[in-house]
Amino acid sequence: MIYEFTIATAHNTDTFLQELDNRLRWIKQRGYELETRLIQEPAVSCPTESKLLSFRLDGCDQRDSTFRNEDIVYIFKHQLSEVLAEHIVNDWESKLLWREIHRSYRKSSPNDKQVLHIKAGDFLRRCHQNESLNLLMNFGRKNRISHRILEHINENEFLAVEGFINFCMKDYLTEIKFAVEVAAEELKNEKEYNDFVNLLRYFVDTQAPRIKEVNLLLGSNGLFYLWDHTGCKIEEQYMQHYLDDLLLDDVSLDDLLVSILITIAPRRIIIHNAQELPHNESVEIIKQVFEDRIVFCRGCKRCARFLCEIEPGGKRK
Secondary structure, eight states, X not given: OOEEEEEEEOSOHHHHHHHHHHHTHHHHTTTOEEEEEEXXXXXXXXXXXXXXXXXXXXXXXXXXXXXXXXXXXXXXXXXXXXHHHHXXXXXXXXHHHHHHHHHHOTTSOHHHHHHHHHHHHHHHHOOSSOHHHHHHHHHHHXXXXXXXXXXXXXXXXXXXXXXXXXXXXXXXXXXXHHHHHHHHHHHXXXXXXXXXXXXHHHHHHHSOOSSSEEEEEEOTTSOEEEEOTTSOBOHHHHHGGGHHHHHTTSSOHHHHHHHHHHHHOXXXXXXXXXXXXXXXXXXXXXXXXXXXXXXXXSOOHHHHHHHHHHSGGGOOO
């Protein structure tokens, strides 16, 4: 025997052992043997649900080996620390998120807790829109954990995963807590947004329409144009109320469009030139407030003529 180490963990030991076995094939191919024993009785310092895994690495005849036993032990420790880091992130992280949610948001409903768990997990895995950056950050997180584990392995012969996380990985637990806080803030904003949309929808549903049908066209210049079913422009009579705010830059054109449509409360909105429809919050509010009242024009004489009037060169873009 040239090295022995014991681990206590309560999660997914089969996957952990399979991954470790894959990582250690190189060592086994060089004549070294790894004996893995599952010790049923947990140590006094471990939770009762934990399983003890004992690893015993036996050497070979070094006279025919390029590597010294010390080199093999060094490689074994590195591989073990990397697999343990993946084990913590893949198998323990979900439990740690739940623990933080129950601790900090215990009064939240079961459904809200479930949403918090999903959002926090997504944030840890995909906190950036750039997928390459996400992969880099996840690799960096695992690498930090692996380095901390390796330091522990070099000084000890036993590691209890849960205790190691609680007492030696304070920075990792801070990341967990921050992810849950971000998720809670996002959930709060979503609820406030949904309440706002529901209020606007109620206002529109209970108000008599000032104009039953509104045609909406968005030009490539970012401006919008409104007319009724007869083809008469209608924005001027409603824009005057918001003109002062618009001149002072207190409202954007998108916000102005939402305000006008809410004020008119039409029974039907026909959207022309839909490909120019921007993907922003104001447009999403319009879609959610008016829902089945919205109809998308697939091309008509009226919008074609209107586009010829407003687009440069008289050609539709």
